[in-house]
Amino acid sequence: MNVSQTRHGAVTVLKPEGPLIGAGAGEFASHAQEVLRESLGRFVVDASAISHVDSAGLEALVDTTRTLSDSGQSLRLCGANETLREVLDLTDLSGLFEHYEDVGTAVRSFL
Amino acid sequence: MPESDRQPAHSGAVPESEATGKRDGPSSVRAASVRDVGGGAPRLAWAVGLGMLALILSVAAGMWWTLKAAERSQTASRHEQVRIVTELLTRQGELALARGQLSAYRAQLAEAATRYELSEVRLTLPDGGVLADAEPRRITVREADIAGGWKGTVTRAGALGTGETGGRADAGTGTLEHEEVVSIPGLGEALLSVRASPVDASMLRWQLMVGMGGVVLAGLGAAWWGVRWVASRTRSVDLVRDALEAAARGECCTEALRIDGSLHRAAGGLNALLDELQTLRTLAAVRRALGDRADAIGAEADTNENSDLGPHQNALNLTTGRAGSPDGARSADAARGSPGAAAQAGIGGNGVRSSEVLRACDAMWIGMLVVSQDGRVRYANGAAAVLLETTREKLEGQSAMAMLGDEAVATAVREACDGTARGRKVIEVRRNREGGTLKLAEPSDRRGSVPERPAGWWVLRMTVRAVRREDDAGALVVIEDVTQQRVADESRNQFVAHATHELRTPLTAIRLYVEQLLEADTPEGEPMTPADCARALNVINLESRRLERIVGDMLSVSEIEAGSMKLRSGDVRVAQMLDELRAEFEAPALEKGITLAFDLPPKLPVLQGDRDKIGMALHNLLGNAVKYTPRGGSVTLRVESNAASVNFEVIDTGIGIKPEEQALVFERFYRAKDERLAEITGSGLGLALARDVARLHGGDITVTSELNKGSTFTLTLPGTRPAKAA
Numbered sequence: 001m002n003v004s005q006t007r008h009g010a011v012t013v014l015k016p017e018g019p020l021i022g023a024g025a026g027e028f029a030s031h032a033q034e035v036l037r038e039s040l041g042r043f044v045v046d047a048s049a050i051s052h053v054d055s056a057g058l059e060a061l062v063d064t065t066r067t068l069s070d071s072g073q074s075l076r077l078c079g080a081n082e083t084l085r086e087v088l089d090l091t092d093l094s095g096l097f098e099h100y101e102d103v104g105t106a107v108r109s110f111l
Numbered sequence: 112m113p114e115s116d117r118q119p120a121h122s123g124a125v126p127e128s129e130a131t132g133k134r135d136g137p138s139s140v141r142a143a144s145v146r147d148v149g150g151g152a153p154r155l156a157w158a159v160g161l162g163m164l165a166l167i168l169s170v171a172a173g174m175w176w177t178l179k180a181a182e183r184s185q186t187a188s189r190h191e192q193v194r195i196v197t198e199l200l201t202r203q204g205e206l207a208l209a210r211g212q213l214s215a216y217r218a219q220l221a222e223a224a225t226r227y228e229l230s231e232v233r234l235t236l237p238d239g240g241v242l243a244d245a246e247p248r249r250i251t252v253r254e255a256d257i258a259g260g261w262k263g264t265v266t267r268a269g270a271l272g273t274g275e276t277g278g279r280a281d282a283g284t285g286t287l288e289h290e291e292v293v294s295i296p297g298l299g300e301a302l303l304s305v306r307a308s309p310v311d312a313s314m315l316r317w318q319l320m321v322g323m324g325g326v327v328l329a330g331l332g333a334a335w336w337g338v339r340w341v342a343s344r345t346r347s348v349d350l351v352r353d354a355l356e357a358a359a360r361g362e363c364c365t366e367a368l369r370i371d372g373s374l375h376r377a378a379g380g381l382n383a384l385l386d387e388l389q390t391l392r393t394l395a396a397v398r399r400a401l402g403d404r405a406d407a408i409g410a411e412a413d414t415n416e417n418s419d420l421g422p423h424q425n426a427l428n429l430t431t432g433r434a435g436s437p438d439g440a441r442s443a444d445a446a447r448g449s450p451g452a453a454a455q456a457g458i459g460g461n462g463v464r465s466s467e468v469l470r471a472c473d474a475m476w477i478g479m480l481v482v483s484q485d486g487r488v489r490y491a492n493g494a495a496a497v498l499l500e501t502t503r504e505k506l507e508g509q510s511a512m513a514m515l516g517d518e519a520v521a522t523a524v525r526e527a528c529d530g531t532a533r534g535r536k537v538i539e540v541r542r543n544r545e546g547g548t549l550k551l552a553e554p555s556d557r558r559g560s561v562p563e564r565p566a567g568w569w570v571l572r573m574t575v576r577a578v579r580r581e582d583d584a585g586a587l588v589v590i591e592d593v594t595q596q597r598v599a600d601e602s603r604n605q606f607v608a609h610a611t612h613e614l615r616t617p618l619t620a621i622r623l624y625v626e627q628l629l630e631a632d633t634p635e636g637e638p639m640t641p642a643d644c645a646r647a648l649n650v651i652n653l654e655s656r657r658l659e660r661i662v663g664d665m666l667s668v669s670e671i672e673a674g675s676m677k678l679r680s681g682d683v684r685v686a687q688m689l690d691e692l693r694a695e696f697e698a699p700a701l702e703k704g705i706t707l708a709f710d711l712p713p714k715l716p717v718l719q720g721d722r723d724k725i726g727m728a729l730h731n732l733l734g735n736a737v738k739y740t741p742r743g744g745s746v747t748l749r750v751e752s753n754a755a756s757v758n759f760e761v762i763d764t765g766i767g768i769k770p771e772e773q774a775l776v777f778e779r780f781y782r783a784k785d786e787r788l789a790e791i792t793g794s795g796l797g798l799a800l801a802r803d804v805a806r807l808h809g810g811d812i813t814v815t816s817e818l819n820k821g822s823t824f825t826l827t828l829p830g831t832r833p834a835k836a837a
Binding site: 006009010011039040041042070071072073107110111 | 473474475476477478492493494496497498500568569592594595596597598599602774
């Protein structure tokens, strides 16, 4: 799956494009782990281009936030669409993430 | 192996001696519990059910007796009625026949038979002739035949007769029969016999039976429901009692004593108590186990001075030792002694709080290292491990100075441990993965915007503070990741540098020309020709407008940043707006020798939006195109409109943008890194603002560009309607 990576100051923004499902989700998870390690957890997932997720996608997101929780942080998601928010709410996983409206707000949360 | 041994409670922290001590108890009690839950109603329920059944039966018997008594009394009163009627008819017969009124008497008999529902009323002569009857056709003796009287006597039949009147009831049919002798003076004796049917009680009996049956059925239903209700209410109480009895007999396994909590509140209460008991036992077991292990480790540490548990628990004492005075004193002793003893004191004294403190430290996003007096790391939380790019296992027990990897921090930690430094010391460490240092861009580097740097760089702020007790010392190192703050600082510095430069350039020009004009006005000054004056005033005018635009851009940026930018929505007449833009850019284009062309459709739409903001966006796009197109080039504004959107394409033959920078040109304060831009001023705000405006209107701006060939910026705005008149 295509994951674009940009930097806003010292913050890395990962933007997976398309549905976060199946093998693509695993790919994204390993990419996120690598970025997490390199940036000391200073990164944001821009979810605005994720159309929908399946269980593998949820697992990828939860694994990432779980790794971050070792250092007292949680994964910062921004621009999640209605479908993704609903899935997170229904599975009771929403509380594991920090939600921001857009990339700018999420990046500023590191200040 | 008994079932109880497979329970998690036993495989967990409960000591084996407790778990296996009462092996017979648990299985038997659990079997009883299961049987009770799945079996019939409890004893109390049966007692209630039997009581209700007895009550219902006695009520039914009482009703039956009442029915019989009512029937008997009704029969007796009918008997009495028939007797009285017979007697009356006898007296009336004697009188009537003595007066020769036989016809009237016959009529009286018929009337009496009808009124009192008598089946037979007959006056019979001794020879068997019927003198009078309720049924006239049965009369056999005419009135004329008895004119002279008759002979013979009559007697009442049956042995039932007593006294003057005789009556009897036929046992088979229940028919009542009365006979009376009528003595008529001057004529003779006759026998009046009366027969009557008994009272018809069948209807009454049927009604009573139905009523009684209903009552009995309702009673049985109520008894059944009552039994069920009582059973459900008392089942859990019985189970609780059984459990308590089992506990009294010495049962210790909480799993065996547990009851289905959904049965009753009492069951829930018992289960809660059992949970607490289990927790307390587990804690006690852990405490004992840790005590044993700590002793063993303590012995080992005396020889080795390095254990897994030791530093960890010493850190606990160091951080929590001052909480309570007795505990603090114990902790101080423990810290002086072996690490194992310290572990025992730490958990034994305040076990729950210590684990809570550890959990809280791990939930922190700020790294924390506790360093002992000998400079080794006693405790590191999760964030510290991540920020120092290692693991906690590698950190704990190691030399803090080596792990922190910076001479200044190492010195501060050493001083804190030695007791030579008492205050707080804040040191910022810029690190990269190769151990290099980070060189930040100088604020004077005005062209470079915020410098791009690889992801492996970061800035850590380390705060070192001594942690001291009476005769022991240590250090607390707090580690924060402030990379983004520093980048933001840099960005702000860059902005201030940009803004200063941008504002200063027009101001300098204005001041120079104003000074020139002022000097020309003085007697000793060099006089200026009107053409020079006009040029000077023109430059001042142009530069003031540039100043105004820069200030306006900065205000808009801060408005968008603060989210307070408002759109004043209204009709935007594109034709009129483009006319104004053409008038504005014709002169600069002509001056620079650039061909400015507007490629417009015959009919331009009217948009809904903020006219000033859209005008500003197009102004910025056209301004950039003119600015970055060298002499002899061309700039074209093409407008295409359809029902869904309007596209404004600004096409230039300018210097172009590198592919890797095309996405970045919309960032605020970003200016492409191109040598040719050195001579061209710009705030780096124009495109950022234009895109923000487009997005606020629900549109966007995209760019396609080829280096040295030119760029095309496309501003797309939604929602159009055709102009009423061109």
